[in-house]
Amino acid sequence: MKHGDILVALAIIAIVIMIIIPIPLGLLDVLLSLNISLALLIMLIAMYTQEALNFSIFPSILLLTTMFRLALNITTTRYILSTGDAGDLIDTFGNFVMQGNPIVGFIVFIIIVIVQFLVITKGSERVAEVAARFTLDAMPGKQMAIDADLNAGLINDTEARDRRKKVQRESDFYGAMDGASKFVKGDAIAGIIITIINILAGFIIGMSFEGLGFAEAIGKYTLLTVGDGLASQIPSLLISTATGIVVTRAASEGNLGTDLLNQLFNQPKIMFIISGVLFLLGAFTPLPRVPFLLLSMMFLYLGFNLRKAINRKEFEAIPDEIENTVEEKRKPENVLPLLNVDPIELEFGYGILPLADASQGGDLFDRLVMIRRQCALELGIIVPMIRLRDNIQLEPNQYIIKIKGIEITSGEIVFDHYMAMNPGNADGEIEGIDTIEPAFGLPAKWINESERERAEILGYTVVDPPSIIATHLTEIIKRHAHELLGRQEVKKLIDNIKEHHPAVVEEIIPNPLSLGDIQKVLGNLLKEGVSIRDLVTILETLADYCHITKDTDMLTEYTRQSLSRAITKQFITNQPTRVITLDKYLEQQIIESIQQTESGTYISLQPDIIQGMLSNLSYEVQKLVSVGDQPIIITAPIVRLYFKRISEQLASDLIVLSYNEVDPSVEIESVGMVSA
Structure with a gap:
């Protein structure tokens, strides 16, 4: 495997050359055997692959194997039409299928070709096309689901990044499979055309140039054509089957054999029903009795065995479940999750639940993602996960915002209404319910849908309930950003800078400044609303002045002066x-x-x-x-x-x-x- 990439490159070049330059007849048998072996290998890998992405190279393999088969087809056609001999393997295949009767053998061969082209190849092509379309259509939904899990704290940044990468790879794979399935279809069409050419051209050559009789020419070139066709169609059939297996196993959790047995033979009741039907067909109809009665007994035996196995598993699981529950309650570590305090929490009454439910048109999760991005751009901080919780103790339309488990502020919205605020230049009065905008404490009014257009024309700023909650939450995060920036968050920021500016980080961390010292400086900046996004300038300033003073307040002042343009x-x-x-x-x-x-x-x-x-x-x-x-x-x-x-x-x-x-x-x- 040390020089495997070079060998693969040479093999691809050799395939292209083989289309043009004839190869020795003895080598042809070896390559035809290799073609069958590779096709068998690919089909078995497809069967034992648990996820399609585990065989992500499959679209490229389809192209290479198709080229290889076409190169062999061209070579065998050259030998059939020029010498009337295409090697032992093709001759053996032809005699095995023909069995002394060219007409029957040729018809069997045509049936094999038709089955492959119309059933397997066309079906695989259609499944690949539909899978690619649905995978691409589902991408936005999957991305939103990942963002929602990330905001809810169900997954961390690394898991979210891995899941996004997997979604992207799935779309790329099924898109490539949609195109690669055309190779299989084209290969089947080419096989049919080459078969017709071999028979017609061979018949003409045999009678015109070799002096063969009609029957003799038909027999000889039909045998060679059928043998050649089988030598190429068998690998093609195997790879077409592998294509179908890969693109049809979208929701599988194991390999094909395991899934087949687990899903077909997992319900004893069905086995008993099948056994009874087969017994009735064998005993009371003119159908052959022995096969139906034997199959009836086999399904009856399967049903009894399955029922016994299921009962045994349920019996064994009960004590384990009880024991696990008891042990879980006895563990002293069970109280540890209760000690965790979420950095930011948004609790709301049951009336606000539709805003967080994507199935009801709610987009609160998407807005939380935008809040984190906005804070990253404006303040340069990584906002921790924002935990969403419903709280039945609150009023239906009330929400509260907590920082580190302590309630900071609260608000209330009115559904089916919009909040209208006068920015100072609105001309005219509007009808509504007087209220106070929660984020900035400005006077506002709740107006209904019919009043919305008029308010906008008069110059009022009109926002919907989700925007009110998102704006309020954003302002609270900005005001308390210095509290949310802990040592762990600072380490992430510095690690990110270290990838591109390692020198400045190594100069000050861990000596002469600790992570805590840098956290205090950054916290001082955020407390007064100064963005720390230009972290490189901040660290370089600390590197210049940390040898003069270790006072973090004075270092903050030096840093502010370096950020004068931004301030x-x-x-x-x-x-x-x-x-x-x-x-x-x-x-x-x-x-x-x-x-x-x-x-x-x-x-x-x-x-x-x-x-x-x-x-x-x-x-x-x-x-x-x-x-x-x-x-x-x-x-x-x-x-x-x-x-x-x-x-x-x-x-x-x-x-x-x-x-x-x-x-x-x-x-x-x-x-x-x-x-x-």
Whole structure:
């Protein structure tokens, strides 16, 4: 097998050459025997293959064996018409079938050809065509089922990747089989044409050039033609049968022999019925008695044996089942699954079940897939599996979102209604039920289908219930992304980077920074809504500054400055951008109050200074909000982190940037200043 690929390549080239260049007559018998052996090997492999994909090379084998048979057909035809002799194997086949009667032998041969072409070959072709069509049509459904299992936590990423690969391979295989079955059909047609040519041309040559009589010419060339046809049609029949076996065993779980016995002979009642019918036919009809009575006794014996075997299995299974149940309950490990806490859970009342049921038109599973993709693109994180659960304790149309087993928020939807929100430029009023949009807390209204078109014309944003739940869940994931990013998730991200940028990973992990240190830096970035998708830049920045300080807060600030372009694009959308700045005296006070400790740094300001600062900040923020602007505070780099911590007492989602985090090309305008 060491140079098997070279031998196969040479064999294919030899097949092509054999079509053009004659081969010795002695070698022809060997190749014809090899042809029969290969066909037998292929059919047995097809029978013992449990899955079609285990024999994925089968379409290519059909092409190669067809070429081989055609090359042998051309060679034997050349010998039959030129010398009147095509070797011992063809002569033996011809004499065996003819049995001294050319007409009967030829008719038997024609019947074999017709059976192969019309029954087996045509049937296999049709099955392959239908299998390819249904496999391709079923691909989207299978992909959605895999995504649903992945979102439900039934499988992990590796299993999902393997199942997707298998689905793709199945579609490729059945698509190839649809085309490859045409080789078998073409081979059968070519065999029929070659048979007709051999007989007619041989008859003409025998009478015109060899001086044979009519009967002698017919007998000789019919024998050679039938022998040649059998030598090629027997392998062709075997491979056609193998093709049929492969494409018709779509739902099999074992090899053909095992499945045949297990599925045909598994019900004693049927065996008894067949035995009784055969007995009646043999005893009370003119039909031959001995065969029917013998078969009746055989099926009766099978029925008794099957019933005995089934009863024995059921009797043996009962104690085992009881013992397994008892042992399972006694195992101390049984409590371990109860300790697992799902990172994200979406629980809903029974009224929301149709949204998660694909058979009822629900697409909630598909939306969860899109949420994970959206978070990967926007934040650069791998969102853990989102567990869906129905909860009968909730109101029918209520849902709650949990992070690590703790309820974070809840919401309620109204079926057969849409939520309409005024983005600020809607002109006119609409009829509906007043409510609050759960993700952003905006005023909204539940409207019915008849009011939907009018609301959209007036400029309202109209969304359906599944979109409301998906949007709410997305926002919760973004707000708590820093909590969902554990060491295991960070390891996956770093392993992904290591495939293409191993140098930067090896420089900082595990020394001088641990996985936990990197997790803290990434968590700090996500907590303020900064994407960590550009992980290469983040790791390179940590590699530059980790020798200066091990303080993860300071490393986060250096990293933010390296991501200045991305931060600017994310938070500053208009130019010139109106921002709030800090009074220089206040910044100096914050700098002087910074205290260094072994566990990190913190600020020590007087409570009245902090209170005055927050009061002033609240006033400036309200001024920007009142004119529809996003409040953005810009400070000196060394002050940013500490002012952000203070501002969280007022609002956790305030955007605080440093001058080093703003791209120099961006124009900013200070419209307010915070002082103590």
